[in-house]
Amino acid sequence: MAQTMQTFAIMFAKNIKLLQPQQLCCQQMIKYSEKIYEAGKAKENVHFLKEQREHLKELRSKIIKERDLIKEKMNQLDEQIESIKKKNTERKKQNNN
Incomplete structure (x- = not known):
């Protein structure tokens, strides 16, 4: 039983190490997606x-x-x-004569 626990602990430690690069990958993808988002906003x-x-x-x-x-x-x-002003002045002249 102790040996199975020990092998489980070793496998768990290896799996944690495997997960760490994925976290770095996720962080890089997040940064990249933020750059894409900002570029898209600028184009918009x-x-x-x-x-x-x-x-x-x-x-x-x-x-x-x-x-x-x-x-x-x-x-x-x-x-x-x-x-109209010209017509009015002409009418006035005609009426005065």
């Missing part, structure tokens, strides 16, 4: 920022187009106002 952030930049470009172009449309409409209204 870059992709997100590119999408935001494109969205901002689109918004800027829309705003510029709207400004141009508003300027055109304002110019048209100014022209209409001037034409």
Whole structure:
């Protein structure tokens, strides 16, 4: 019985030694997976920022187009106002004569 205990203790000690390199392997895999995770996060952030930049470009172009449309409409209204003023002055002149 003592001999079986002794052989069991020796096998147990060997198995513990076999497990230790696996722990090192797990630690290295954890470090490697953390690096992969960080690289993935960085790529995701870059992709997100590119999408935001494109969205901002689109918004800027829309705003510029709207400004141009508003300027055109304002110019048209100014022209209409001037034409109405001219008609009013012509009417006043005709009524005074």
